[in-house]
Amino acid sequence: MSDTSTPVVIHRADYAPPAFLIDSVALEFDLVPTRTIVRNTMRMRRNPGAVRAPRLELLGEQLELVSVAVNGAPHAAARAHEHGLTLDDVPDAFELTIESACAPAENTTLSGLYVSSGNFFTQCEAEGFRRITYFLDRPDVMTTYTVTLRADKTAYPVLLSNGNLIEEGDLPDGRHFAKWEDPFKKPSYLFALVAGQLVALEERIKSASGKEKLLQVWVEPHDLGKTRHAMESLIHSIRWDEERFGLELDLDRFMIVAVSDFNMGAMENKGLNVFNTKYVLANPETATDTDFANIEAVVGHEYFHNWTGNRVTCRDWFQLSLKEGLTVFRDQEFSADMAGGASNEAARAVKRIEDVRVLRQMQFAEDSGPMAHPVRPESYVEINNFYTMTVYEKGAEVVRMYQTLFGRDGFRRGMDLYFKRHDGQAVTCDDFRVALADANGRDLAQFEGWYSQAGTPRVSVWTNYDATALRYTVTLKQGYGDVAPAARETQTGPLLIPFAIGLIGRDGADMPLRLDGESAAAGTTRVLEFTGTEQTFTFVDVREEPLPSLLRNFSAPVVVEYDYTAGELAFLLAHDSDPFNRWEAGQRLATRELLALAARAAQDAPLSLDDSVVAAFARVLNDETLSPAFRELALMLPSEAYLAEQMAESNPAAVHRARQFVRKRLAAALRDDWLAIHERHQTPGAYAPTPEAAGHRGLKNLALAYLAELDDPAEAVKLASAQYAEANNMTDRAAALSALLAASTAQETPAAESALADFYRRFEKEPLVIDKWFALQATQRGTAARPVIEVVRNLMTHPAFNLKNPNRARSLIFSFCSANPAQFHAEDGSGYAFWAEQVIALDALNPQVAARLARALELWRRYTPVLREKMRAALEQVAAQAKSRDVREIVEKALV
Numbered sequence: 001m002s003d004t005s006t007p008v009v010i011h012r013a014d015y016a017p018p019a020f021l022i023d024s025v026a027l028e029f030d031l032v033p034t035r036t037i038v039r040n041t042m043r044m045r046r047n048p049g050a051v052r053a054p055r056l057e058l059l060g061e062q063l064e065l066v067s068v069a070v071n072g073a074p075h076a077a078a079r080a081h082e083h084g085l086t087l088d089d090v091p092d093a094f095e096l097t098i099e100s101a102c103a104p105a106e107n108t109t110l111s112g113l114y115v116s117s118g119n120f121f122t123q124c125e126a127e128g129f130r131r132i133t134y135f136l137d138r139p140d141v142m143t144t145y146t147v148t149l150r151a152d153k154t155a156y157p158v159l160l161s162n163g164n165l166i167e168e169g170d171l172p173d174g175r176h177f178a179k180w181e182d183p184f185k186k187p188s189y190l191f192a193l194v195a196g197q198l199v200a201l202e203e204r205i206k207s208a209s210g211k212e213k214l215l216q217v218w219v220e221p222h223d224l225g226k227t228r229h230a231m232e233s234l235i236h237s238i239r240w241d242e243e244r245f246g247l248e249l250d251l252d253r254f255m256i257v258a259v260s261d262f263n264m265g266a267m268e269n270k271g272l273n274v275f276n277t278k279y280v281l282a283n284p285e286t287a288t289d290t291d292f293a294n295i296e297a298v299v300g301h302e303y304f305h306n307w308t309g310n311r312v313t314c315r316d317w318f319q320l321s322l323k324e325g326l327t328v329f330r331d332q333e334f335s336a337d338m339a340g341g342a343s344n345e346a347a348r349a350v351k352r353i354e355d356v357r358v359l360r361q362m363q364f365a366e367d368s369g370p371m372a373h374p375v376r377p378e379s380y381v382e383i384n385n386f387y388t389m390t391v392y393e394k395g396a397e398v399v400r401m402y403q404t405l406f407g408r409d410g411f412r413r414g415m416d417l418y419f420k421r422h423d424g425q426a427v428t429c430d431d432f433r434v435a436l437a438d439a440n441g442r443d444l445a446q447f448e449g450w451y452s453q454a455g456t457p458r459v460s461v462w463t464n465y466d467a468t469a470l471r472y473t474v475t476l477k478q479g480y481g482d483v484a485p486a487a488r489e490t491q492t493g494p495l496l497i498p499f500a501i502g503l504i505g506r507d508g509a510d511m512p513l514r515l516d517g518e519s520a521a522a523g524t525t526r527v528l529e530f531t532g533t534e535q536t537f538t539f540v541d542v543r544e545e546p547l548p549s550l551l552r553n554f555s556a557p558v559v560v561e562y563d564y565t566a567g568e569l570a571f572l573l574a575h576d577s578d579p580f581n582r583w584e585a586g587q588r589l590a591t592r593e594l595l596a597l598a599a600r601a602a603q604d605a606p607l608s609l610d611d612s613v614v615a616a617f618a619r620v621l622n623d624e625t626l627s628p629a630f631r632e633l634a635l636m637l638p639s640e641a642y643l644a645e646q647m648a649e650s651n652p653a654a655v656h657r658a659r660q661f662v663r664k665r666l667a668a669a670l671r672d673d674w675l676a677i678h679e680r681h682q683t684p685g686a687y688a689p690t691p692e693a694a695g696h697r698g699l700k701n702l703a704l705a706y707l708a709e710l711d712d713p714a715e716a717v718k719l720a721s722a723q724y725a726e727a728n729n730m731t732d733r734a735a736a737l738s739a740l741l742a743a744s745t746a747q748e749t750p751a752a753e754s755a756l757a758d759f760y761r762r763f764e765k766e767p768l769v770i771d772k773w774f775a776l777q778a779t780q781r782g783t784a785a786r787p788v789i790e791v792v793r794n795l796m797t798h799p800a801f802n803l804k805n806p807n808r809a810r811s812l813i814f815s816f817c818s819a820n821p822a823q824f825h826a827e828d829g830s831g832y833a834f835w836a837e838q839v840i841a842l843d844a845l846n847p848q849v850a851a852r853l854a855r856a857l858e859l860w861r862r863y864t865p866v867l868r869e870k871m872r873a874a875l876e877q878v879a880a881q882a883k884s885r886d887v888r889e890i891v892e893k894a895l896v
């Protein structure tokens, strides 16, 4: 971990096939927290497809070598070193047996084998398997695994690994064993074991072809009552993959295990998915609507990896998006289908909007900073730093574009061919693209640019209407804005951009579309294939000057530049038949106003907002033909982080003042509407986490949040206090608490303090709820008299705080540093000093989590000079003290 030598940069261009292959591996574990012995027997042979290597190099980290034998005889020519084990003089084919020891109880990195709440867990992706045993720990080495687990029977009654349980029994001294066999070849990153005191919710189902399957959700005994939703999500996922992609569960048994100490969301180990408790446990009292939806999405995501990732895996880690972009796309489609089915466009749009919000807020930001990289990166120092928004979310957009180009059926044809060609293989993003192209009879060479170019493309649009000829031309020009020099080098030529467009008439209705050269009009949305640097498309028979609806449903991950007037945006917000673009029009309108206000706020000039803007939002709010979920999204202003990023010089304080000004203005101007909405969208009766009910709660709680902005928050405090006390679900209770905290910014209220205390007492034994308690306080508004940094520092000493638990660290530290920009970027630099301390403290415990936190300052160059200099100093302090490769890669790239 404390590797202080010059960082080694790994390049995609250096890929070479493995010199040796492993035909099978048998692992035996003697599980003891302080010293676990692993006996690893591999059948190995030279790879006929590789250059002959003089020696065998196995990777290993933090291991104590006990013995090495080749074909049963001790092997003298074996050298253990910091990064692994080197064996000279090995035959062409042989059996290699290695015994080594590791210390799971001391493993705070949560990579490899570790102990959490007294139970054993593993996390191997990306390079954790080498912390368990010496191995060819790379994804293109696939083999079959047999795993024997031995442990004390009382302390570890449950022993799980991948695949099928083939034998179990008792051993002397109160120990027992279990033997598991995974019939499918897999790379080492998909290996898993779990051992401990766990119980399972079980279901038996029949898969599409009639085979019986055992499904289990394993948790600690006191959490068994919170597993139903995860189980149902799993069953829905299995059905969905059968129906939409014809993909069946290939194992007899599929297990999900929840663990409270976990670096990320979940992990798709073959047949034994390991999950952060946050994405498994839910009941109405402890989980919000968002939690319920996230559980469904993550259970789906990990399950879908069984085909996209596990059956067909990545040749090397540069191809990560092959599995992640594709699987995110699949989970997005799954959630959209679950919410609205294939035909309910409005419900699907809500999911689409939520996904695009995340992409624009986080991925576009990533693309504009020192960590900008293509969907298929060219190099890395620490691969764990490349599980990014670009690889995942932009990667998913890239996959979505195939579907936009070829339609659902064409996409399905491509997927079928991909599996037909590559099942059981470790392949590349190119292989995927070529399968999609071949299945649809297309040449997609130009599309490769989406994998190799970094940065967010910008499409500028000009339109012209010729009233005499009834022709309407749309000229598109593509390029990139300002990006880091390293990103610019990757930008080699125009991309193939599927650009969906509609034309709207004065009556607000879509016009039929006929491009020049076509014999008749067809449809009202057209996907233009924009392939040149600049290209003009001509529509004919256009009876009046239309208003263009551009990039419908966000058909490509680009920024569209077009000079809409405020009036045109209000018109689109009221009429566009494309629900995504209706929302988008509101966002453009709001962003434009907010940025103008932020510029004024930065100069301490007075702020004002035109009544017409308020009226445009009021119309949407009260449009009963729109779903509550859509209205909630439409009335949610762009985030402070997103707005700050749009400024020439990011000024979080000015953005905060501008955004608060607009919130207060909307709160006051629409006070009666908010009150009516809060009353009308109650969801009496038993709680159900359906999208409809969640939509009502979401809109109702947005109303409460706006009411809490009123200068006189008495009414909001009354409503929120009642809602807090009477809530039968966490969504309403947490929203009420959040409103009370917001209201107490304007006027100190005892209701907020007492609700906070009550919340803690009520949920003291529910770690995931206590995470919310920390997060709510870390993201609160704060006042000059009581800046949030003081609250946060105080909470760091709370007995329930624990830096070693990633969920807890994220709930307090990350929430403050990444989700409370106005307070974090305090001019005195207090936020940055705190950040530096925490990155360094985490670096010694858990480099992966530390590196995530380190990224909170990566856009430092874009801030106002005062902030910029303080951020640089904090970064330099971390650069001088951090030891891990993970953190050093982030801060060194930021400082270049």
Ligand code: B3K
Pocket: 125, 126, 264, 266, 267, 268, 301, 302, 305, 324, 384, 387
């Ligand atoms: N594949 C894992 C992520 C592993 C992250 C390693 N640092 C979860 C997922 O994307 O499904």
Ligand code: ZN
Pocket: 301, 305, 323, 324, 327
């Ligand atoms: Zn994934």
